[in-house]
Amino acid sequence: MKMATYSVLSGSVALITLQNPPVNALSEAVRTGITDAVQRTLKDPQVTSVVICGQNGRFCGGADIREFAGPMSGPPLVPMIHALEAMEKPVVAAIEGLALGGGLELALGCHYRIAHSQALLGLPEVTLGLLPAAGGSQRLPRLIGLPAALDLITTGRHISASEALKLGIVDQVTDDNALKMAVEFARSVVGQPLGPRRLSTRPCHSPPDVDSVLDQALAQVWQRGRGALAPVACVGALRAAATLPYAQGMEKERELMATLFNSGQARALQYAFFSQRVVGKWQPSGARWDNSTTRTIRKAAVIGLGTMGRGIVVALALAGVSVVAVESQEKQLAAARQMVPEMLQRGAGRRGLDTPPGVISFSSGLEDVSEVELVIEAVFEDMALKRRIFSRLATVCRPGTVLCSNTSGLDIDQLAEATQNPALVVGMHFFAPAHVMKLLEVVCGPRSSPEAVATAMVLGKRMGKVSVAVGNCPGFVGNRMLKPYMEQANFLLEEGATPQQVDEALEGFGFPMGVFRMSDLSGLDVGWRVRKEAGLTEQGVEPTRMRQGQRYSPLPDQMCEGGRLGQKTGRGWYRYDGPGGRVARSDPWVQNFLETYRARHGLVPRRIATEEILERCLYALTNEGFNILQDGVAAGPEDIDVIYVFGYGWPRHRGGPMFHAGQVGLARVLEKLEHYQHSHPDVPHLKPSSLLRRLVAAGSPPVQKWREFISKDRVHSQL
Numbered sequence: 001m002k003m004a005t006y007s008v009l010s011g012s013v014a015l016i017t018l019q020n021p022p023v024n025a026l027s028e029a030v031r032t033g034i035t036d037a038v039q040r041t042l043k044d045p046q047v048t049s050v051v052i053c054g055q056n057g058r059f060c061g062g063a064d065i066r067e068f069a070g071p072m073s074g075p076p077l078v079p080m081i082h083a084l085e086a087m088e089k090p091v092v093a094a095i096e097g098l099a100l101g102g103g104l105e106l107a108l109g110c111h112y113r114i115a116h117s118q119a120l121l122g123l124p125e126v127t128l129g130l131l132p133a134a135g136g137s138q139r140l141p142r143l144i145g146l147p148a149a150l151d152l153i154t155t156g157r158h159i160s161a162s163e164a165l166k167l168g169i170v171d172q173v174t175d176d177n178a179l180k181m182a183v184e185f186a187r188s189v190v191g192q193p194l195g196p197r198r199l200s201t202r203p204c205h206s207p208p209d210v211d212s213v214l215d216q217a218l219a220q221v222w223q224r225g226r227g228a229l230a231p232v233a234c235v236g237a238l239r240a241a242a243t244l245p246y247a248q249g250m251e252k253e254r255e256l257m258a259t260l261f262n263s264g265q266a267r268a269l270q271y272a273f274f275s276q277r278v279v280g281k282w283q284p285s286g287a288r289w290d291n292s293t294t295r296t297i298r299k300a301a302v303i304g305l306g307t308m309g310r311g312i313v314v315a316l317a318l319a320g321v322s323v324v325a326v327e328s329q330e331k332q333l334a335a336a337r338q339m340v341p342e343m344l345q346r347g348a349g350r351r352g353l354d355t356p357p358g359v360i361s362f363s364s365g366l367e368d369v370s371e372v373e374l375v376i377e378a379v380f381e382d383m384a385l386k387r388r389i390f391s392r393l394a395t396v397c398r399p400g401t402v403l404c405s406n407t408s409g410l411d412i413d414q415l416a417e418a419t420q421n422p423a424l425v426v427g428m429h430f431f432a433p434a435h436v437m438k439l440l441e442v443v444c445g446p447r448s449s450p451e452a453v454a455t456a457m458v459l460g461k462r463m464g465k466v467s468v469a470v471g472n473c474p475g476f477v478g479n480r481m482l483k484p485y486m487e488q489a490n491f492l493l494e495e496g497a498t499p500q501q502v503d504e505a506l507e508g509f510g511f512p513m514g515v516f517r518m519s520d521l522s523g524l525d526v527g528w529r530v531r532k533e534a535g536l537t538e539q540g541v542e543p544t545r546m547r548q549g550q551r552y553s554p555l556p557d558q559m560c561e562g563g564r565l566g567q568k569t570g571r572g573w574y575r576y577d578g579p580g581g582r583v584a585r586s587d588p589w590v591q592n593f594l595e596t597y598r599a600r601h602g603l604v605p606r607r608i609a610t611e612e613i614l615e616r617c618l619y620a621l622t623n624e625g626f627n628i629l630q631d632g633v634a635a636g637p638e639d640i641d642v643i644y645v646f647g648y649g650w651p652r653h654r655g656g657p658m659f660h661a662g663q664v665g666l667a668r669v670l671e672k673l674e675h676y677q678h679s680h681p682d683v684p685h686l687k688p689s690s691l692l693r694r695l696v697a698a699g700s701p702p703v704q705k706w707r708e709f710i711s712k713d714r715v716h717s718q719l
């Protein structure tokens with residue numbers, strides 16, 4: 001039953017318990033329960049103090065985010081918290097587990113706060129596209145000062161109970177029973193003046209240079225936020241706290257919240273929150289993997305200690321897995337021996353650990369992996385080499401060892417074929433740097449067992465990754481969608497755009513880096529190798545612009561042939577101070593190269609508007625997403641969106657490519673694709689996906705309904 005219960009302990013301490021598992025969110029029933037309990041407390045002369053706690057050791061995870069989708073009903077939070085603060089009996093919050101968002105705002109309305117040492121506190125509303133609008137933006141700076149409140153509210157970060165104590169958010173921290181301590185504390189403060197404990201009546205202590213502190217904070221959130229509205233609104237609310245009386249500050253808080261609440265960004269960020277939780281549960285086939293048994297991995301091996309392999313070793317060791325790190329090339333092994341311990345130490349430091357939990361041993365031979373429970377192969381993208389390794393692993397490892405490949409797009413089934421037990425083979429596609437990036441694509445081959453998939457998914461979670469199960473096709477989900485996106489960017493250069501123009505359009509949309517800056521960072525030779533393997537590259541003075549019956553841009557191949565591989569060679573789509581340089585400068589050589597290329601191919605350059613750059617790059621990418629859903633390579637649009645937000649820099653406040661298509665309007669995306677396909681009939685990636693057409697024909701259902709639509713569609717097409 002979701003509610004808040006009221007009881008009286010030893011005749012004098014009223015106990016209000018929030019009951020709404022799993023996080024005791026402040027749903028309508030809970031708010032009603034608290035409001036009723038406050039009334040009962042006021043009426044009961046025997047009650048001299050009040051304690052508020054949450055059931056099952058969790059104080060409160062904030063407002064019930066699911067309720068945001070519908071009209072708000074029931075008692076609002078603001079007057080409810082005011083009523084608590086205004087009470088003439090001391091109110092103490094017993095914070096166990098978590099006090100987040102509206103949960104912490106509720107606690108800030110109490111006169112005292114006692115926290116368990118393991119509790120986490122924070123105002124993460126900004127991550128949902130909102131601000132702490134139950135008085136949090138006005139009370140917190142009055143309690144801890146403006147600079148600290150700016151930090152907590154604009155980042156939304158969770159803090160430990162000990163940090164909360166240092167900042168002055170909580171009054172006491174205990175390793176024992178926080179509820180028991182809160183009850184004793186409540187009794188001990190009966191009769192003490194409550195005026196100074198009411199945060200709304202306190203002045204906001206601001207630094208003398210308050211304007212410059214706020215302006216600096218604003219500049220920082222603009223730069224970090226890449227177009228996100230909520231952090232800017234948070235600074236606005238804190239400016240009001242610092243410069244206006246409380247009541248006017250509350251009015252400003254309310255106004256800003258109303259603007260945010262109705263913005264597409266808040267909907268996108270809340271969708272992203274739930275998507276992240278949905279994707280952990282489904283396989284592309286639609287089956288749930290989380291019902292399968294998993295193996296607990298204590299010892300694993302990583303084969304290949306290049307950049308990816310080293311990152312994977314560190315990620316495993318930080319998750320407490322012992323690792324055998326194997327590299328056959330002496331020089332690379334020596335480099336790994338030096339770099340891995342340093343990376344590990346830094347990673348452990350970031351997690352507040354003195355020593356990394358996993359033990360690492362280095363080896364130059366595969367025979368040393370015989371005792372491990374799981375292997376991750378991370379050698380470069382060469383199918384023949386990978387198959388040789390998998391066939392050798394099948395003989396060296398003990399039966400039952402799960403064999404994984406970190407391939408970024410090769411056929412998992414061909415690798416499985418090289419072993420005796422294909423059911424134990426899955427893909428684990430990490431993103432560079434593997435010990436930092438949150439995304440993991442777990443690739444299910446047609447013969448991978450649910451147990452092997454579940455083991456890889458759970459191991460990913462242990463490593464702190466957002467694991468998404470995807471199907472087996474060239475490029476899986478992320479890289480398959482990247483292909484049409486990059487292709488459009490290259491075509492735009494042929495037609496008259498510059499790399500800067502394309503990058504600025506994409507960065508203006510919210511990507512941290514445009515496609516050409518990103519390509520310079522990761523190295524142009526990565527894609528070159530893939531195109532060579534696919535038989536697409538041609539060498540010669542006059543390479544053609546058609547390959548395998550489709551339009552093809554040889555521009556990136558020519559850049560590679562000329563040794564312009566990006567940052568590592570100091571030259572790419574931009575120029576850098578030298579090999580390994582980081583600052584991209586526009587390069588007249590590239591301008592000249594493009595002009596010569598266009599002239600040679602008889603291409604007349606034209607001015608290309610930002611709108612066209614965005615539509616062609618983003619809709620080509622999204623269109624491939626619809627094909628992926630149709631092919632059953634991703635279980636739902638949420639999976640694609642999570643992959644793009646966590647792995648490819650898609651701005652979170654735009655939800656992800658599939659969510660964005662829904663916000664733009666599916667009919668409009670379809671119309672634009674038809675338009676561009678008409679102008680570029682030799683580009684198959686611009687041909688609208690038939691799933692997109694069917695969704696439009698069905699009245700463009702919201703993204704949350706696509707999964708159901710696709711499964712019905714599939715059943716229908718099988719009849």
Ligand SMILES: CC/C=C/CC(=O)SCCNC(=O)CCNC(=O)[C@H](O)C(C)(C)COP(=O)(O)OP(=O)(O)OC[C@H]1O[C@@H](n2cnc3c(N)ncnc32)[C@H](O)[C@@H]1OP(=O)(O)O
Pocket residue numbers: 022023025061062063064065066077098100101102103124125128130131132133134274277278
């Ligand atoms: C005036 C109005 C102002 C409102 C301000 C607010 O309060 S906005 C909400 C602020 N709160 C948050 O942002 C907290 C969001 N939740 C989390 O960060 C995490 O869920 C957690 C609380 C840290 C717990 O993490 P954990 O890993 O333990 O569990 P899950 O994340 O898997 O969550 C379990 C299920 O609970 C659902 N859920 C979590 N928080 C809320 C919430 N605030 N409202 C509704 N539902 C919530 C979550 O979706 C999971 O559900 P499943 O169905 O099991 O997937």
